[in-house]
Amino acid sequence: MDERAPILRTEGLSKHFGGLAAVREVALTCRVGELHAVIGPNGAGKTTLINLLSGDLPPTSGRIAVAGNDVTGLPAHRISRLGVGRSYQKTNIFLPFTGFENCRLAAQSRLQPSMRFFAPAHAHAPTRAAAERALAMAGLEGRADVVAASLSHGEQRQLEIAMTLATAPRLLLLDEPLAGMGAEESAQIVALLKRLRADHAILLVEHDMDAVFAVADTLTVMVDGAVLATGAPDAIRANRAVQEAYLGSGEAENVSS
Amino acid sequence: MSAASPGRRASVAGAAVLLACLAALLLMPLGVDKFYVQLVTKMMIMAVFAMSLDLLIGFTGLVSFGHAAYFGVAGYVLAYAAPQYQAASLWVSLPLAMAVSAFLALVIGLFVLRTSGVYFIMVTLAFAQMLYFVFHDTKLAGGTDGVYIYARPDAALGEWAGGWKPFDLENFVHLYYVVLALLVLTWIVLRRVLDSPFGRVIAGIKVNEPRMRSLGYATFRYKLASFVIAGTLAGTAGYFAAAQFGYVNPDLLGWHLSGSAIMMVILGGMGTLGGAALGAFMMMLLELLFQGLTKHWQLLMGCSIVGVALLLPHGLLGTVAAWWGRRATTGDTERTDG
Ligand SMILES: Nc1ncnc2c1ncn2[C@@H]1O[C@H](COP(=O)(O)OP(=O)(O)OP(=O)(O)O)[C@@H](O)[C@H]1O
Ligand SMILES: [Mg+2]
Numbered sequence: 001m002d003e004r005a006p007i008l009r010t011e012g013l014s015k016h017f018g019g020l021a022a023v024r025e026v027a028l029t030c031r032v033g034e035l036h037a038v039i040g041p042n043g044a045g046k047t048t049l050i051n052l053l054s055g056d057l058p059p060t061s062g063r064i065a066v067a068g069n070d071v072t073g074l075p076a077h078r079i080s081r082l083g084v085g086r087s088y089q090k091t092n093i094f095l096p097f098t099g100f101e102n103c104r105l106a107a108q109s110r111l112q113p114s115m116r117f118f119a120p121a122h123a124h125a126p127t128r129a130a131a132e133r134a135l136a137m138a139g140l141e142g143r144a145d146v147v148a149a150s151l152s153h154g155e156q157r158q159l160e161i162a163m164t165l166a167t168a169p170r171l172l173l174l175d176e177p178l179a180g181m182g183a184e185e186s187a188q189i190v191a192l193l194k195r196l197r198a199d200h201a202i203l204l205v206e207h208d209m210d211a212v213f214a215v216a217d218t219l220t221v222m223v224d225g226a227v228l229a230t231g232a233p234d235a236i237r238a239n240r241a242v243q244e245a246y247l248g249s250g251e252a253e254n255v256s257s
Numbered sequence: 258m259s260a261a262s263p264g265r266r267a268s269v270a271g272a273a274v275l276l277a278c279l280a281a282l283l284l285m286p287l288g289v290d291k292f293y294v295q296l297v298t299k300m301m302i303m304a305v306f307a308m309s310l311d312l313l314i315g316f317t318g319l320v321s322f323g324h325a326a327y328f329g330v331a332g333y334v335l336a337y338a339a340p341q342y343q344a345a346s347l348w349v350s351l352p353l354a355m356a357v358s359a360f361l362a363l364v365i366g367l368f369v370l371r372t373s374g375v376y377f378i379m380v381t382l383a384f385a386q387m388l389y390f391v392f393h394d395t396k397l398a399g400g401t402d403g404v405y406i407y408a409r410p411d412a413a414l415g416e417w418a419g420g421w422k423p424f425d426l427e428n429f430v431h432l433y434y435v436v437l438a439l440l441v442l443t444w445i446v447l448r449r450v451l452d453s454p455f456g457r458v459i460a461g462i463k464v465n466e467p468r469m470r471s472l473g474y475a476t477f478r479y480k481l482a483s484f485v486i487a488g489t490l491a492g493t494a495g496y497f498a499a500a501q502f503g504y505v506n507p508d509l510l511g512w513h514l515s516g517s518a519i520m521m522v523i524l525g526g527m528g529t530l531g532g533a534a535l536g537a538f539m540m541m542l543l544e545l546l547f548q549g550l551t552k553h554w555q556l557l558m559g560c561s562i563v564g565v566a567l568l569l570p571h572g573l574l575g576t577v578a579a580w581w582g583r584r585a586t587t588g589d590t591e592r593t594d595g
Contacts, residue, residue: 054471055471056467056471075470076467076470076471077470077471077472077473077474077475077476080470080471080472080473081473086471092465092467092468092471093465093468094461094464094465094468095464096464097460097461097464101457104457105457105458105461105469105472106472108454108457108458109472109473109474110473111454114454114474114475115454115455115478115479115482116453116454116455117449117450117453117455118449118450118453119453119454120449120452120453121452121453121454121456121457122452124454127454163472167472167473
């Protein structure tokens with residue numbers, strides 16, 4: 001396959017909840033080496049868009065292709081197995097398990113064949129290594145043995161990202177990874193995103209505009225479910241319609257989250 | 258990982274208790290009457306049944322209210338497999354009974370696992386009751402009265418082994434040890450399965466199934482596999498129950514027995530294999546005790562269940578384990594593995 005062909009491509013993607021069009025006619029692409037940020041006010045449909053891409057929700061209409069294959073309507077686990085990893089805005093982890101077990105379980109999902117009944121799970125070295133790598137990448141190396149429920153809110157956010165990384169995805173769908181993190185952890189994750197970008201395609205939904213403008217190669221602005229503008233960060237910053245609808249008077253920081 | 262000494266100490270204590278129980282069970286037939294040997298045989302059969310249900314309730318998060326179906330059907334398989342007044346071969350009829358309960362669990366699982374929560378409870382019950390009425394209302398196998406199994410399964414090996422008979426199930430001590438072996442084997446198999454990658458997946462499904470799906474797990478298949486393993490083990494228990502009792506009747510697959518099994522699991526502590534086994538022993542001991550006291554023993558039984566539910570919300574073993582954990586743990590860094 002062509003190196004530069006997008007790993008993710010959507011066309012006319014829409015989702016209706018009853019009468020509410022949460023996502024309308026969204027077309028976007030994302031390729032390896034690119035960090036594509038999606039921004040927009042609360043309720044713009046960003047999370048719904050990610051739910052469609054990950055298969056958590058079926059679209060009402062439109063198409064989604066991953067690496068050239070039509071995945072529209074496939075269940076979440078099939079899409080995940082194609083190398084699509086997502087994190088959740090609302091922390092979605094296994095609270096009774098340790099941080100390590102959360103990531104080990106995520107890494108184990110890549111085993112082929114996946115159903116194994118006899119050898120002890122903890123004896124599988126490659127899975128353990130993948131879990132430890134993911135924990136370290138998200139800055140949790142010292143906290144592996146702590147039960148997730150006992151982690152601080154910020155650490156749980158880091159664990160959310162670590163689990164996503166542990167499934168070794170090519171395409172990352174990150175829903176507000178920095179929300180709820182302290183400044184130091186945020187900076188760490190931003191640095192991580194810059195490193196990951198080299199060999200991943202990343203779709204990032206984020207309210208922290210400093211972070212977004214620091215890492216994004218492409219920006220898409222969503223308002224009321226529809227794409228208002230797509231382009232390079234500088235072009236978006238200069239875009240009149242965006243300024244009026246979303247960024248305010250060029251002051252991005254006052255966007256609430 | 259780090260040297261988790263509280264966890265290590267708890268598991269050493271657990272292993273010691275387990276070995277003590279095993280030693281007691283091994284020695285028991287040497288010192289007591291036939292009545293008690295037979296009683297404990299029955300208890301161990303019920304312990305296997307309860308552990309199989311705990312795989313669903315305690316470890317996969319599936320509250321099946323129709324688990325007696327697999328237990329009873331396997332008993333009927335033995336009844337059918339035995340020629341009248343003659344013994345069926347253990348080596349043919351046992352695998353057959355296990356295969357039939359596995360197949361039944363597979364078919365029923367394909368339907369019931371499309372539901373969840375209260376609907377799952379209801380649909381598992383409905384399937385089991387359907388089977389109950391198949392045996393109850395038709396002349397398939399004696400209707401309400403059931404059928405007698407005149408001879409216990411024959412353990413003689415084939416011609417190739419010169420017809421050698423390693424044990425004789427008509428002998429109550431032999432039956433006892435065979436059932437004890439079954440109990441230990443079931444425990445080992447379930448322990449291994451729970452520690453395997455598969456076991457970790459069902460534990461994850463119990464905690465957060467949607468997240469398991471988004472991590473790439475086809476959760477339906479895992480739940481189905483768990484359902485089939487549980488059904489097969491329940492069938493194995495039912496087979497030996499039929500062999501011991503010497504008869505089968507529709508009650509062996511009725512909702513009453515399904516409910517008792519749930520109570521055993523809850524009484525002992527969901528999600529601990531030892532707890533389910535302990536619950537089975539406790540239930541049957543209490544039953545015996547209360548039956549000796551009054552003919553309204555069911556009332557006393559009900560009261561004790563309510564008492565356990567209120568006072569020991571994690572069951573007998575769960576409460577002891579939690580107490581031990583609190584005593585032994587100093588920090589907040591406690592490990593949990595199923
Ligand atoms: N499952 C659902 N059922 C009905 N309506 C929904 C559902 N999920 C989202 N919505 C609605 O769709 C719209 C878009 O919501 P969404 O969560 O995608 O916004 P968002 O851009 O992620 O917002 P935020 O920045 O607050 O996270 C909102 O009006 C929301 O109420
Ligand atoms: Mg959102």
